[in-house]
Amino acid sequence: MRYNRRELASAALSVTVLSPAFAVVLCEIQCLVCGAEGRTLPPSALQRFHLWNSLMRPNSVAFESGSGEVSIKPPAEKSFRIALPLNVPGFGQVFVYADDEGAGCTDRSLGRASPMVLNYALACDRMATVRMVELDCKQSAAVISTQTQERIDAAQSSRRRAAL
DSSP: OOOOHHHHHHHHHHOOOOOGGGOOOTTOEEEEOBOTTSOBOOGGGGTTOEEEOTTSOEEOOOEEEETTEEEEOOOTTOOBEEEEEEEETTTEEEEEEESTTTTOBOHHHHTTSSSEEHHHHHHHHHHHHHHHHHHHHHHTTOOOOHHHHHHHHHHHHHHHHHHO
16 A cells, blocks of 8 residues: 555554554653655664764664654653654665754653654654755845745645644
8 A cells, every 4th residue: 555645644643552562651752653655664674763962972762663663761851863764765865853843852842742753753853954044045145046945845835734
């Protein structure tokens, strides 16, 4: 079966029960993650999942992974960034990040959505970064081509639709 991103996000958000290995435990965050084609990632694709602190240094945090699922116990009262290498069509395998749109993730901020649809969080953070660069370009009088601006706007529109 093939799903588009919106169908996948809707399905993932409607999931109420994860496998028993990922039962809700206080302060533990469950993440759902899929590849670009919309299929859940195998545990082997999640081996390099990790958290970074605000200084971009890896945190030693244990996590459990299953097919398309990661369960983490984030560092208490410290902000962090989730990092994961994923295959991105047109770019190859790249590290993608989620850090609550620049504010840094915390156990409290991630506790709002459990399970967390990691692909959506990654897209939100990338969009926030692109918008920040776009603003910097405009403030420094750098010209963004019409084609690039259209692609930025289309990406923002797609992200908004995925939030519905």
